[in-house]
Amino acid sequence: MKLFALNLLLAFSWMAVNGDFSLTGLVVGFVLGHLVLWLAKPVWPDDPYFKRLWGGVGFFFWFLKELWVSSVKVATSVLSPNMGNRPAVVAMPLDAKTDVEITLLACCITLTPGTLSLDVSPDRSVLYIHANFAEDPEAVKRETKETMERRILEWLR
Incomplete structure (x- = not known):
């Protein structure tokens, strides 16, 4: 659950940096945040x-x-x-x-x-x-x- 919260935080950060507070900005930020977390997956090896x-x-x-x-x-x-x-x-x-x-x-x-x-x-x-x-x-x-x-x-x- 903590990774989901972190993914949302990354998505909202993406929205704030781009100044795009729309559903599209949220989805793009969530996908990019998911990609970043997936690349850092070895940090949380057992998280489902x-x-x-x-x-x-x-x-x-x-x-x-x-x-x-x-x-x-x-x-x-x-x-x-x-x-x-x-x-x-x-x-x-x-x-x-x-x-x-x-x-x-x-x-x-x-x-x-x-x-x-x-x-x-x-x-x-x-x-x-x-x-x-x-x-x-x-x-x-x-x-x-x-x-x-x-x-x-x-x-x-």
Whole structure:
């Protein structure tokens, strides 16, 4: 976390030196600060900052793709009522353990059109999901675990 703060400090310094207090100036300063910190990586050999930052960027673009695909699927379902939605509530066992991991997973599921996180069991071992297209509930469970939960855990751990 300290490298992220240092990267932001370098970005704001870049903005101040150039007198460009815009989003573009922030992005350019952040990228240049990241490059400087990456060159100085031997100073912080065990810090997971670089892995987490690039993991977050990768997750962001993967999630945008998932949003697009599920939005098209829901729009197709709305426009062709004979598509045959088979909604179901699925109980998915969780590998996520921390509050941040569980919350991020639940939020991403809820943000994806066609799915909704309903509840987490009291022992935090099961997440209940409403899926609008659940022809095979086991496939919904398996797909969510193998894609979304796995990617979140790879990013945060």
